[in-house]
Amino acid sequence: MIEGVKQQKWWGWGEEGKAYRHEDKPKFAPFVKKMVGVDITLPVKPIRPFSSLEVPASQLSDELRGKLNTVVGGKYVQTDDETRVVHAYGKGVRDLIRVRNGKLGRVPDVVVYPGTQREVELLLAAALEADAVVIPFGGGSNIVASLEAEPGETRQVVSVNMGRLNKLLEIDEESGLAHIEAGVLGPDMEDQLNARGWTMGHHPDSFVWSTLGGWIATRSSGMQSDKYGDIADICRGLTMVMPGQVLTLRPLPSSSSGPSVREMVLGSEGRLGIITSAWVNVHRLPEVRELQAYFFPTYEAGLKACEEIVTSDATVMMARVSDPLETQYIMANGKKSGRVSSLANKAIQKLMLQKGWDLEKIALSFVGFEGSANHVRYEKGLVAKVVKNNGGLGVGKGPGTLYDQKKYDTPYIRDFMLDRGLICDVSDTSTPWAYAAEIHTLILDRFAKAMDDLGVRGLVFCHLSHSYHSGACQYFTFAIADDSDNQEATYDVAKRVIQQSFVDFHGTVSHHHGVGEEHSPWMEEDISPAGVYIQRKLFEGIDPGNNLNPGKIVHDGRPGVSSNSVDA
Template sequence: MTGVKHMKWWGWGVDGIAFHHEDKPRLAPFVLDKVGLDITTPGRRSLQLEDLTIPPSRLSDQLRATLTKIVGQANVVDDDLDRVVHTKGKSVRDLIRVRRGELGRVPDVIVYPGSHEEVQEIVDACVDADAVLIPFGGGSNIAGSLEVPLEENRQIVSVDLGRLNKVLSIDDEAGLATIQAGALGPDLEEQLGRRGWTLGHFPDSFSHSTLGGWIATRSSGMQSDKYGDIAEITRGLKMAMPGETLELRPLPSTSTGPSVREMVLGSEGRLGVITEATVQVHRLPEVREIQAYFFPSFAAGLKAMHDITRSEANVTVSRVSDERETAFSFATQKKSGGVSKLVTAGLMRVLKARGWDLDQICLSFVGFEGSKGHVARQKGIVKEIISEHGGMNVGTGPGQLYDQKKFDTPYIRDFLLDRGAAADVSETAAPWSKLKPLYDNVIEAAENALAEVDRSGYIMCHLSHSYHAGACLYFTFAIADDSPEVLERYDVVKRAIQQTFIDSGGTLSHHHGVGVEHSPWMEQDLSPAGMKIIGELFAGVDPKQNLNPGKVVHTGRPGVSVLSKQPED
């Protein structure tokens, strides 16, 4: 036994944890009204592992012997459960297909290395055998970055880095920590926290994603306004490449030609397997607080977040939901009573008396960290900005709830799939001047796409990461469809959203990566010349496409590997 734990093969998270609606009395009426779905019906039974037709492993005796010599027999695994777990990520496309039993090409073996040296030997062995190697962290990717090419006939080796999960060292003076790439978010934070440090990187997938996965997909965390995206956090790294090891020292800055560090960031396993990284860490703050605010409109909230970014405030979180997502948030609240219920009713009466349209209320969260004095000063600056844009502070209560539940959201997707709705997310980033028009265009495009496929659905949005020049808009959408054609209809909506990002001046993805889901828009995002540079970089390092082929550089449709040779339409 390797001791490495994994998520459910058929859904998000761990067994025994699931989303429930019974304690949220407003949710079922909301979903019925907005999506046309009755969530009070029992969820359908998922397939059991024994119901799946799992193709036999194609691993040769020779490659098995080589891998066993490198990592030991206990760390070379080809049982059915491990192979299915490592077949796909957690995109809605992945989950629908695996729940149908449509596994496609399954890895032939899972290898669990225990050191960088073992990873290097595995990479070299796979290249020598002309096998395909796919790095695996937490398995949480939703862009198809773990997708096995549909018609790949070579042996497929999934390299699971779960045993590489330790904080190796901390440079207290520089504020740098060297951490193995397979460390999950909770594990690395626990190890850092024991010594008074934090990485400050908390993506939605925090509980089930790894440092190496964050780097490979250019991840962002909920507190990136203060701590930066993973591209800023990562200062140095070590990566096993064919025939050699790349080692980048953790320098604060350098002027040594094109950045090799930047080439690795977002490379999704196409250049090698990241085994460790040296990252910026920060001392645990004395005070950590999230305040909630209401705005009379999404436009007002966007302007306030822009002004906060330009101000002297140094917040950790600047988030505002549109009225659609705010209504959904209200619908997911548990039943309140007593004083809490009276306070909520009283607040709504006050807002209505001020002339607010209660259907347009937008909920915002702003986070503060630091010393008591620093937090007090930041809150004062933000309070003034919020007031200038007609907003109102509603205290820390909603913020505490947000803090507690922020990693639970992905469980809702399984709940909806069980009852006949496909829910997904798409995120982008654009300059401040383009955000509101982009938002309006995406809402219109998604609703037109839903009308085109003649299905009920819902789309909502929040601003989640702010920068000097612009911000990230994070859209969540659902389509009510329990038919065999659900993926085809989902594609119409997904493509409409992605194309509108590009047409409206945004990027195809802010932090979920490219994989195969987003690669069809890469040329529009980067220009043909940009794609040529990336393609030649990958080809130069990996001419036989042994390293996670078909990702980032890709032609064809989302979810369809370039190697499958399937027609685009």
Template structure:
């Protein structure tokens, strides 16, 4: 898999464009006062970057080369910069500015678990820092070395561990190496008639190990589960040896070690292999579009679907601002499209009494046999109707399905035009979702007003559960004249995150903690919960060699203790 751009999302030559979306330019100008007609900003050129020199002691260099082969040990400046951070908006802003206080001293690419073990042993003996690297898609600050770190820093790129090793057909379990990227995983499974069914926004550029280390969720988690539900067995190289979690369906062997690894962000070891649930490829797959008169009506419908006998693969409903943005991103319409759109608008207003300014777009997905999908559509259709919604067919769902991995490219597009855009997501019980949506929206708008900027906030519900659902917020703004983009971003981001925990929601549903969200962790899991994590990390990694400073902890021992 080719590495992503050092300054942005995705591959060189792939970018978001407004040229084929005739309504988008006017929409963004109206909402945040930005003309996106042409780029007004750009990242520094790579040759303009002040990249810290690599400091790799000769003994450590020799040990790493012996472990993986010299051709798989890199101190190339571009390689080191690509592996220095993830892809949060903070990461992108700082990369584009050339703000590189600390980058890895080397990138190491092991090919199997034995080589991973040798790499970690060499790092421990040299008192070096080890940061596991999957695809580099983290948006929570999980990959950056601490700025004060004085020890050698190694980025261990797991991309060579990319094979499906075995499929247990009777148990519907697959043994898979942790460095496999989403598309390659699906290719290997599909060739044998299976799917993993895990499709996060970052799917094309993220890995199985990264999903596990950050407790990822996919767009079809309603059917397949979150990564925590799908992961049964694990192999993890730790300072005290290889941790093995057997893939049993359930166990009562004390506190769950499997759960300790899930979401551990490299603090407990390097995940080399996982045994995961797989399912036969579905006979039929559909995603349908629906419209609801209001967001509250859409929430109520999703709640009833979650409590019903229906089994959907996707449950998503956008609030009115996000619905309006979605409509503004449509490509140029044909004459027939315009006729159909006008007819639908007339019907909604006259027959259904919709206020088009409050209307909300929804997508619901179905998978399985023909009979199963037909029955699920019937059950869901009745529920949607009870909440004033209507089905608008397969075309919107097909477009959503085709474009679902393109969204992250929009951040680079807006940065090139002087605007910041980011996301924050949370989860809460059904009874609190409306309040979380209302109060978070109010907090973000108050932050925009405090800064004196015109911002735009939108939200959708996704990932429905028995007791609640995820709310996924997106916001964008142009910094105030003379204002610093990163400082003003922090004002908005902190307002949103604080509203989450103040309203009984979690600090993150699937984007992990890292350093970006760690200040809210105690409010989320309580002070004793933080102490438990600190004890777990300190007991497993007493030298603070494994990705120090993530989730909990500050500057790490390197600032206060001599090297061993």
């Protein structure tokens, strides 16, 4: 461990000692039992000790070690087994299944922790001179296999942990821009900005364990993107260390300087270089921040309401709506209610029944408001009219407050489920509004058929998470009851069904999780063969030796979802 650099546990999400618990949520175990037939209250096997893993020995040469020691200092050149394993993969379901089973893949030979941009320049030069593979590493939260070396890689593999580059360097208050080092984790960045009265407003689900550089490298989006924009909107300039040179893009509001180099770097997943700092849009902390909850009689009504909110005069911070099954999941995750809360819930259900709603089809929505008190009051009025026009019902701030408090704990549920033989994962896409409802129905139907064909129980649910003028992102979560030796193959089938449905019906391969190796089999269907050709030529031109995170986004083999096997 390096002082000041946080590290996730080797076998799952987040920090040791923190986990999802169901005991204070009386409705959750019955919900899981009903949906997939698994009793989550039964005892589970403990996680195997790290000492039981057969970690391949480091192949770091004495020559490269000596050069890296000279660049960053010996304490920042780590070759111990646990550090290397933590940096060998991200936190995708496939990653977790393999590491829990002791299937480690190609583990990095060394993890290096640079503390300055100059050190990044020098260590990259040393690694390239040794013909090593270089993989940038932020918080390790990636779920699409963007962090692992290719199977069978014979060259030395260097993981570059950017955690020491974690400072707010400068705020241009007149322009609303901040210059920030790329290795900073979300909470640390916001703490530094908030202390000076500012916020970036970018809050992905992985916020606690992801970095500014990682957000840029994967084209991330946050929960509050309806107001603040995706990272592609927020990032205005950056510095990236490339082979033999340093790219510097000034923070300009816009430009007409030929094909956008900034856009080429966004989403490049380490294939063009190592991002060391960025200039980003920042905003004054709002006077008022409020989340309101609403119910709709159907998911389709909620989708329509979100579309109308986006095209209204309201500029909300977020507009989210969950389909019926996700709504049931959220309600099942609630803690035991007090008497007053219980009576209120019963009153709301009675009102829904009086309206003729089917409680199995209702959809829960959260809408976020920020700004001055007058502005928030005005926007809430606009949204209330949209909700009413779509048959919805407002239920106040209570559910939204609870969601706000627990929004970063969700990834811990995946470890809890894996402990109990349940494979859980997510996939996201965006479509034009015209196809939003239909693609949701299509995926639910295809997923159900695939699980029936496999003879396993599973479920999939969804929420709309980000809205745009022309369409929206829908975020699908699926869970499958399979604790057999075929877990990974079962996961492949589910993942392929969902991803193929995206590209079959006007969706993109990924809205904000990136491509990595998991999603690369669908790139030609997403952006056309010519689009993949352009990307390939870009990577080859910058990195002819294929040293920079090879195999991500486009590749010649079939790793990831179609790993060693199936057609996508």
